[in-house]
Amino acid sequence: MKGPLGHIADLQHGVKTKRVSSYDRTGGNRDCITIPAGETAELASIDGAGIIKHIWMTLSTKDAFIRRNAIIRMYWDGEESPSVQSPLGDFFGQGWGEEYNFSSLPLAAAPMKGKALNCYFPMPFGRGARITLENDSEHELRSLYFYIDYESHPSIPATMGRFHAWWNRELTGVQPPEGETEWGVIAPQGANKTDAHNYLFADIEGKGHFVGINYYVDSPGPMWYGEGDDMWMIDGEGWPGSLHGTGTEDFFNSSWCPNELYSHPYFGYARIPDRLGWMGRTHCYRFFLEDPVYFEKSLRASIEHGHDNNLALDMSTVAYWYQAEPHKPFPPVAPKASRANMPEITVRDVHRWRHEWRKSMGGAATLWGNERKPDTP
Template identity: 75%
Template sequence: MLNDICRIQPGIKTKRISSYDRTGRNADYITIGIGETADIAVMEGAGIVKHIWITISCEDTFIRRNAIIRMYWDGEEHPSVESPIGDFFGQGWGEEYSFISLPLAAAPLKGKALNSYFAMPYGNGARITIENQSSEAPIRCFYYYVDYEVHPEMPASMGRFHASWRRELTGVHPESGENEWGTISPQEPNPSVEHNYVFADIVGTGHFVGINYYVDSPGPMWYGEGDDMWLIDGEDWPGSLHGTGTEDFFNSSWCPNELYAHPFFGYARVPDKLGWMGRTHCYRFFLQDPVYFDKSLHASIEHGHDNSLALDLSTVAYWYQTEPHQPYPELPAKEQRSNMPEIGVADVHKWRHEWRKARGNSGTLWGNEE
């Protein structure tokens, strides 16, 4: 990855657009009012965005979901990047926490510094915007750097960077219910992608380079028996790439529930409740092994084997492709991006109470009776 660091490249200029105080004082930020959209960087000609750094001060504690980052290349109408700002940089659920990977990071203080090192080429101008969709407060202080290169021209072989946020509250089969690990009854096979969670549905030529995967599980069962399934250029199931389980897809094993940070993969957030109940953030970047496609890519993952679990799933997928790209589904309104209620100890106790009543309300029921 460092092969080109020693290459002398005449004609390339390094530039920065930042929020520095144009008066020379120390108010090195901009303010983005409620409902406002700010252009934080507008570039002309050809170039490559090399690094983005952002930090935010806002009284709205959910601003990482309520602020939207968008990026436009070459004068396009529909953004190539569209995501809540926290999810894009590697923080789910509107939370602040540290996140370490090679292309993206949330750095000290306590994850407040958002960084991207993805290369983002353009041939005829670029624009990066931030929309404050909060109804509670302006973004009082928005600090940023956009570091980029100016090139004489951009080769036609350079793809454009894309990122898209998706979310789904997954459902389960009415007959079998939440039946992971065959706990309730024997599980059925799943020889299709029909009911999977889809994290990328792309038309064009390019390569897939990464995913941030945010899962909120309302129950204690392991959420990760889901296989990843990739259908390339319109092929049928099982496709060119077919996985063996969620943790396997994220390069770990045996139902992990611990923090781990590798440059390419890891677990940036894990729950500390009962089993795997709560919020887990997994990530995987395909920097050495991109998934190539010539016409299209349909990438999905089961939510439990045979899609047997109700989960709150949200993802940001990252890829490069030729333009024009297929416009993304309309971003859900901010009310639809709010978190599901947290399930806690009291909820589990209430479940146990109802279970006890359903079994005769004996004073000595333990909890594992059939």
């Protein structure tokens, strides 16, 4: 597919620019639709061949968690299994049901305060396109405003990859015998020569190319969460794979355990915690628009949750790619209760940890906090 400006000078033949939107069909000013609680609305049903070029939407509801409770799905060429399936906010670049500004080349959450959701990924189709939004909430989605801008074409070849996006989430567990540690703080760390226990963010069958990821991590402790290596197993190959990384921040084109906001068209940190160390929620993103990862038969892409998968983390991702159909069907979206955020770690929790540490150290009145038992590293 052509780059962002590759089509500007080319005169098109038989191509028409069209839009599906929520405009008021009566000519009035209520330019939105309403989706009752528990129902799914069809936002677009487009016949023929074309390419969706831009999606914009904003919404209003009493449900403060609607960005995780609303599920967007997209279907190409009459397929029954969606090629895109994700909570609404996660897809557009907002994690944990939150609203915050996010800026990248293909996706953005724009002012007012991140309420305007935008997507510029081109989405080709040859025999129709369908987009739905499920309101998996107890509240009515009172007003949904949207544009779906597209081009109609005389034909689109089957060899033009179809756009896909998949949301996954996992509460990772501590795997190795040394316990939950990083940088060898608790015990010497082991070696990881497999991707079996990694967090999986892409599990694809077919021919295609991978173009991006939004990565949302909620860390319950203050340690750096990002010593995990990214690992890419292409076309069924074994470990270490064709692409093997050196750390989470390296994968996201940054360095040295960053904890600051940064916005680049292709990569950055849109959300960071403001607590002790790296405790709390971090949103990293990277888009492979100049350097896609190609595969002929399959792609298994994963990342360690801490070196040797030794950290308990709440991890969510949306992966974006193009591939030839048919695609491997996605698992059902987790039930609403399972999409809820993990409880926030508070100052009180940290103080309770300190209290237990004091007891383990004998409870002396002047314990400061950095003391160690003689047999502790």
